[in-house]
Amino acid sequence: MGYRLAELAERVGGRVEGDPERTVEAIRPLESAGPRDLSFLKDPRYRAQAAASGAGALLVGPGLAGATLGRDLLVAGDPSWALARLLAVFHPEERRPPxxxxxxxxxxxxxxxxxxxxxxxxxxxxxxxxxxxxxxxxxxxxxxxxxxxxxxxxxxxxxxxxxxxxxxxxxxxxxxxxxxxxxxxxxxxxxxxxxxxxxxxxxxxxxxxxxxxxxxxxxxxxxxxxxxxxxxxxxxxxxxxxxxxxxxxxxxxxxxxxxxxxxxxxxxxxxxxxxxxxxxxxxxxxxxxxxxxxxxxxxxxxxxxxxxxxxWRRQAVLLSRLEEIVRRLRTVEKKVGEES
Amino acid sequence: MGYRLAELAERVGGRVEGDPERTVEAIRPLESAGPRDLSFLKDPRYRAQAAASGAGALLVGPGLAGATLGRDLLVAGDPSWALARLLAVFHPEERRPPxxxxxxxxxxxxxxxxxxxxxxxxxxxxxxxxxxxxxxxxxxxxxxxxxxxxxxxxxxxxxxxxxxxxxxxxxxxxxxxxxxxxxxxxxxxxxxxxxxxxxxxxxxxxxxxxxxxxxxxxxxxxxxxxxxxxxxxxxxxxxxxxxxxxxxxxxxxxxxxxxxxxxxxxxxxxxxxxxxxxxxxxxxxxxxxxxxxxxxxxxxxxxxxxxxxxxWRRQAVLLSRLEEIVRRLRTVEKKVGEES
Amino acid sequence: MGYRLAELAERVGGRVEGDPERTVEAIRPLESAGPRDLSFLKDPRYRAQAAASGAGALLVGPGLAGATLGRDLLVAGDPSWALARLLAVFHPEERRPPxxxxxxxxxxxxxxxxxxxxxxxxxxxxxxxxxxxxxxxxxxxxxxxxxxxxxxxxxxxxxxxxxxxxxxxxxxxxxxxxxxxxxxxxxxxxxxxxxxxxxxxxxxxxxxxxxxxxxxxxxxxxxxxxxxxxxxxxxxxxxxxxxxxxxxxxxxxxxxxxxxxxxxxxxxxxxxxxxxxxxxxxxxxxxxxxxxxxxxxxxxxxxxxxxxxxxWRRQAVLLSRLEEIVRRLRTVEKKVGEES
Structure with a gap:
């Protein structure tokens, strides 16, 4: 059992780049996804992992649309929100019996x-x-x-x-x-x-x-x-x-x-x-x-x-320079001392 | 059911300023207290809230005795302790049955x-x-x-x-x-x-x-x-x-x-x-x-x-002045540099 | 019931200094140990407590071997590990019944x-x-x-x-x-x-x-x-x-x-x-x-x-000297100011 990529795109208001007929059977992380899985790339920093992944399709945001990742892409306006909804499609919430x-x-x-x-x-x-x-x-x-x-x-x-x-x-x-x-x-x-x-x-x-x-x-x-x-x-x-x-x-x-x-x-x-x-x-x-x-x-x-x-950030930087500051102070003290 | 204000004052060794016969039915915070409620004002900072409160009576410490809060007052030597005891009067601890x-x-x-x-x-x-x-x-x-x-x-x-x-x-x-x-x-x-x-x-x-x-x-x-x-x-x-x-x-x-x-x-x-x-x-x-x-x-x-x-407090103050300190150091360095 | 000190030493690959035949019935901390107890001294800082302890025998590491602690000693290469094993001897883990x-x-x-x-x-x-x-x-x-x-x-x-x-x-x-x-x-x-x-x-x-x-x-x-x-x-x-x-x-x-x-x-x-x-x-x-x-x-x-x-340690030290640093800066500023 699975879903056509086009069908998933429709559910999240996204669009497909590549083969809309691809069948997706599960959502998996980049490192364990296979050809029948959809994975996701929300952060461009993980691009290398995406390239190395076995995932058949990737969910991405508009910033990565058109990227030559060599995969079918599901491009969504808000990929985090789309991921949440697609996970719910594949893992519908269990209703405990009354x-x-x-x-x-x-x-x-x-x-x-x-x-x-x-x-x-x-x-x-x-x-x-x-x-x-x-x-x-x-x-x-x-x-x-x-x-x-x-x-x-x-x-x-x-x-x-x-x-x-x-x-x-x-x-x-x-x-x-x-x-x-x-x-x-x-x-x-x-x-x-x-x-x-x-x-x-x-x-x-x-x-x-x-x-x-x-x-x-x-x-x-x-x-x-x-x-x-x-x-x-x-x-x-x-x-x-x-x-x-x-x-x-x-x-x-x-x-x-x-x-x-x-x-x-x-x-x-x-x-x-x-x-x-x-x-x-x-x-x-x-x-x-x-x-x-x-x-x-x-x-x-x-x-x-x-x-x-x-x-606070500036303070942290200055803190890390305290040693240098003390050194500079000492230099100035010496100069002033010599002159007096 | 309720307690006379004088009766409550007696229980905590306090005294009433105003009407000792006022009936108190509950203790409530300033914002939700009504005319049949006792509220409390332990910190003078909350005086405005006390003035705006609908509370019929207020529990206060000696520092607020005589204050024209426009309410009947229960003045207690230690208002925190008095509040604890009065809460126990209105909400007696439950004894679970053996x-x-x-x-x-x-x-x-x-x-x-x-x-x-x-x-x-x-x-x-x-x-x-x-x-x-x-x-x-x-x-x-x-x-x-x-x-x-x-x-x-x-x-x-x-x-x-x-x-x-x-x-x-x-x-x-x-x-x-x-x-x-x-x-x-x-x-x-x-x-x-x-x-x-x-x-x-x-x-x-x-x-x-x-x-x-x-x-x-x-x-x-x-x-x-x-x-x-x-x-x-x-x-x-x-x-x-x-x-x-x-x-x-x-x-x-x-x-x-x-x-x-x-x-x-x-x-x-x-x-x-x-x-x-x-x-x-x-x-x-x-x-x-x-x-x-x-x-x-x-x-x-x-x-x-x-x-x-x-x-630690002095350090925190000096820390917040680190930028200024570095600026002053730079000024001194320039002066000294020019002179050398 | 108890164990001979020599027997305990054998279990942890250690050796006895003193009486190998001493009977040990329990392991206890220095402050509560008695003559039929083994206690332990892993940190030389606690030497005074060890001297004052009523313990009949002490487990120590090689660094305290030969120390005149006035007790029979069980000297183990790794006293922490030996203590763990000896505690298990005296307090065998309970097996809950199937x-x-x-x-x-x-x-x-x-x-x-x-x-x-x-x-x-x-x-x-x-x-x-x-x-x-x-x-x-x-x-x-x-x-x-x-x-x-x-x-x-x-x-x-x-x-x-x-x-x-x-x-x-x-x-x-x-x-x-x-x-x-x-x-x-x-x-x-x-x-x-x-x-x-x-x-x-x-x-x-x-x-x-x-x-x-x-x-x-x-x-x-x-x-x-x-x-x-x-x-x-x-x-x-x-x-x-x-x-x-x-x-x-x-x-x-x-x-x-x-x-x-x-x-x-x-x-x-x-x-x-x-x-x-x-x-x-x-x-x-x-x-x-x-x-x-x-x-x-x-x-x-x-x-x-x-x-x-x-x-981080050096920073902490410099932080504690911030007051002094500001004082020194002020001194230099005055000198430089006077000269300008």
Whole structure:
């Protein structure tokens, strides 16, 4: 079974250079693709690998159209987006069958739509609601009064504390913990006394949370992740954080309590955001950096503490020249000394 | 149902400015509080928000007493501590009912106090003991000979390897792993051979461990977390680490093997502590910083490697002036050059 | 029950200085060892503790042979390796009994070798294979078509997504997630669209993965961890990463997508590796550092961005002298100013 190249081009609004009748049976990376596979070349740097690849056809962007790569080409306006769609053609998303596994436990007042899937050994707390098309997989612990929206997927071992809400179409990966107590204590007479954390966590629609990430419930009110935001693995989001829509939080990033992120904010890997600050729409924090003060919309910051990225880059260059600077200073000192 | 403002003031040793008879039905943040709610203003910076809030009453500290905020005030000596106590008044901690869920598995020789709660699908290993008032929630895996103290709570999916001890009143959040093998290998003839990790983990009383944090068992002896210490989410504690009492380890902090922390040590978010070093009582490591050498009691350190914080701050300022410094050097060089 | 010191020496190819007939009943750290215990002194810095210890005998390396420590000595050529072996003598690894717990769920087509152990509430997906001597412990979720090699151990709550392969002798600790979706999106018309992640994760033989670490499946093809590699807790490995053999990834390290590591690469604690770069055989990245560009074989790098370690050390020294440098510049400026 396969698809004609012309048919695939049509699906992504692209066009064929070469043989439109070529049959494509799979999408594979350059190094393992064969004559019946489609591979892709998004970055011209990999041109040599593309030339050496056994792939019968290549997905490329307009910049590589007409390139003599010796292959049939599928030219798409946005090859990343086209690749995503073609992968979905060859690997259609699995629909888990509706029904509740006999070992799952529904506490009193839990309601599961007949079109939802509940896997083995899942526990659905009292008053929780699971909507149509949602999948609650093995060992998921849903607390009381949780809400799982239409089509949302909770992977094995996800834990939702009481009152957590997961919006429609959201994906929560294995080991994620939503709604654990925020880290709040009042220190009194030498001991740290727990400040009750009585708020909750809300993921809006189309949010994805990576494996073993943690998002704490609010002390009061809500910790909220905006619609369409994507969170990688091992990310920590503190209590009362609110993010806008379409944010990207990369692996091992962390956000301290009560920080606010606008829309389209990007936190690169292992970056951090201090508590109670604000990151404007489209702000970006570089990898390993720490935003300790609020960041203007669309600003790119880097360093610890994070500063404007261009400035940080110049600093890095000057830092690497410190030895030379000291040497020059010594030369000047000698000259001046001699003269005095 | 509600409380008179005077009654709440009495509970926290505070006093009312305004109407002591006002009824309070809930505690809410400034932005969502209404006339029957108490809100709070701990930081004068939020004064404008307080003025704009619909809250009927405000909890404030002595510094804001008498302030014309146009609200009834509850003035407390320590408003953070008062807030913690008032939240507990409105949201009393739930006591899980004693009893063992029929799906829980008790291996031979496991003993569970009749006054303890064991949730669905928990597994209690051979020889393990669960004390009165403790709660072992869904999917918790208790290894052999573990000890869970009076009133301790193990949230869903916590894993305790064999021999782990959790002190009375401690709270272990979802996904925490206590007692996994320390990271120890002997490299011999090109391969890394596992050094058996045969010690254990002890949490003393009143410790809290945040979601998905990991504390490794000792190679020999104990990894030990001192009484009253509080650990945030995704924190890593290596084998044979010993902390004193009332330490605070913020999100994503990490401590390498055999480090020793005194009492009241604070590790800010994403900070790190090298192996085999010592942090004196009250030492503090700033966010994103790495203590690579021992730290004196009550010292505050920052940077990578961490140095005295005041010194680090001055360095950061000078760094931001590097461009100017190089410019000045160039000017001097020219002058000297002209003269020579 | 115990062992004669001479017998222990023989097992590690060492020799005794003192009484070869001394009986040793346990191995203990210096501070808690008694007359019937063997302790160890690998680092001469701990000599005073060794002198003060109650240990009857000490394991030492050749450099401390003949030292008048007032104890019987077991002198081994490689005391770390000898300690690992002696710990295994006193604490032989437990062999879990073969058999499948009655609460475990095997989906259709799952095959478990009669010599494998499957614990309570484990779920083995359709088509998965568990080899002889392997142990799949409580609450493990094995996806479809997973392969668990001979003698491999999956600790409680490990999650393997569909198609994951764990090589013979490998150890996967509690809470580890293997094969969750890589973090890949195509941004189109303002929304981040999921790029289907249809590859898988392969751990080769003798790999160990620490608690709550996460290794993502490849977008296409494989994310692969080379034989003999050891991964600590809370480590993140992105999609399509490939590591060589015998790598060491310390706690909270992170590797972004498609990075390639050679053999014997070491990532120290909380370090990071950018996507699509290459680290040559034996390369080492220091703690808290971030390799943002490819690293030559056997190079040691540090800093953010990581540079040659010796250079980074000199920079750190110069940084600490910045105040002095500015002072000297001011002096020169004054002199030059006076002269002009």
């Amino acid at each position: 029904g509740i596994h006999p070992t799952a436990i529904l506490e009193p007042g839990a309601t599961v739509d007949p079109q939802a899937h509940v896997g083995p050994y899942a526990v659905i707390g009292a008053g929780a609601q699971v909507a149509a098309g949602a999948a609650v997989l093995a060992f998921v612990a849903l607390g009381r009064n949780c809400v799982v929206g239409e089509g949302a997927v909770l992977h094995p071992h996800a834990v939702l504390y009481d009152g957590t809400e997961v919006g429609p179409g959201s994906i929560v990966h294995a080991g994620v913990v939503l709604g654990a107590d925020g880290f709040g204590y009042a220190t009194y007479q030498g001991a740290h006394h727990k400040v009750p954390q009585v708020g909750r966590v809300v993921l809006e629609g189309d949010v994805e949370v990576g494996a073993n990430s943690t998002i704490d419930r609010a002390m009061l009110g809500e910790t909220r992740i905006g619609a369409g935001s994507k969170i990688d693995n091992l990310v920590q989001v503190g209590h009362n954080v609110v993010t806008g829509r379409h944010c990207i939080l990369c692996g091992q990033a962390g956000i301290a309590g009560s920080a606010r992120l606008g829309n389209y904010v990007v936190l690169a890997g292992q970056s951090g955001v201090a508590g109670h600050i604000e990151l404007g729409d489209g702000a970006q924090v570089a990898a390993k950096s720490a935003a300790l003060a609020s960041v203007e919309p669309h600003a790119q910051v880097a360093g610890i503490p994070a500063i404007e990225m261009r400035k | 009893g063992i869920h029929p799906t829980a598995i008790l291996e031979p020789g496991a003993t569970v106090d009749p006054q303890a709660h064991v949730g669905p699908y928990a597994v209690i290993g051979a020889g393990a003991q669960v004390a009165a008032g403790a709660a072992v929630l869904a999917f918790v895996a208790l290894g052999r000979n573990c000890v869970v103290g009076e009133g301790a709570v193990l949230h869903p999916h916590a894993v305790l390897y064999d021999g782990t001890e959790v002190g009375p009143g401690s709270i272990v959040h979802a996904g925490v792993v206590l007692g996994a093998d320390g990271f120890g290998y002997a490299t011999y003839q090109g391969a890394h051979h596992k050094v058996p990790q045969v010690g254990r983990v002890v949490l003393e009383g009143d410790v809290e461990v945040g979601a998905n944090s990991t504390i490794d068992r000792a190679m020999l002896g104990e990894t030990r977390i001192g009484a009253g210490s509080k650990i945030d989410n995704l924190v890593q504690v290596g084998h044979n680490v010993v902390t004193g009492r009332h330490c605070i380890l913020c999100g994503q902090a990490g401590i390498a093997g055999s480090a020793r922390l005194g009492n009241y040590v604070v590790l800010a978010g994403q900070s790190g502590v090298a192996g085999h070093i010592e942090l004196g009582d009250g030492a503090q490591v700033a966010a994103k910083s790495a203590a690579l050498a021992s730290v004196e009691p009550h010292a505050q350190v920052a940077g990578i490697p961490a140095i005295e914080m005041r010194k | 058999g499948i717990h009655p609460t475990a769920i095997l989906e259709p087509g799952a095959t478990v070798d009669p010599q494998a152990h499957v614990g309570p509430y484990a779920v083995i997906g359709a088509g998965a294979q568990v080899a002889a001597g392997a142990a799949v412990l409580a609450f493990v979720a094995l996806g479809r078509n997973c392969v668990v090699g001979e003698g491999a151990v999956l600790h409680p709550h490990a999650v393997l997504y569909d198609g994951t392969e764990v090589g013979p002798g490998s150890i996967v600790h509690a809470g580890v997630v293997l094969g969750a979706d890589g973090f890949g999106y195509a941004t189109y018309q303002g929304a981040h669209h999921k790029v289907p992640q249809v590859g898988r994760v392969v751990l080769e033989g003798d790999v160990e993965v620490g608690a709550n670490s996460t290794i993502d499946r490849a977008m296409l093809g494989e994310t692969r961890i080379g034989a003999g590699s050891k991964i600590d807790n809370l480590v993140q490995v992105g999609h399509n990463v490939v590591t060589g053999r015998h790598c060491i990834l310390c706690g909270q390290a992170g590797i972004a997508g498609s990075a390639r590591l050679g053999n014997y690469v070491v990532l120290a604690g909380q370090s990071g590796v950018a996507g699509h770069i290459e680290l040559g055989d034996g390369a080492q990245v220091a703690a808290k550092s971030a390799a943002l560009a490819s690293v030559e074989p056997h190079a040691q790098v540090a800093g953010i961005p990581a540079i040659e370690m010796r250079k």
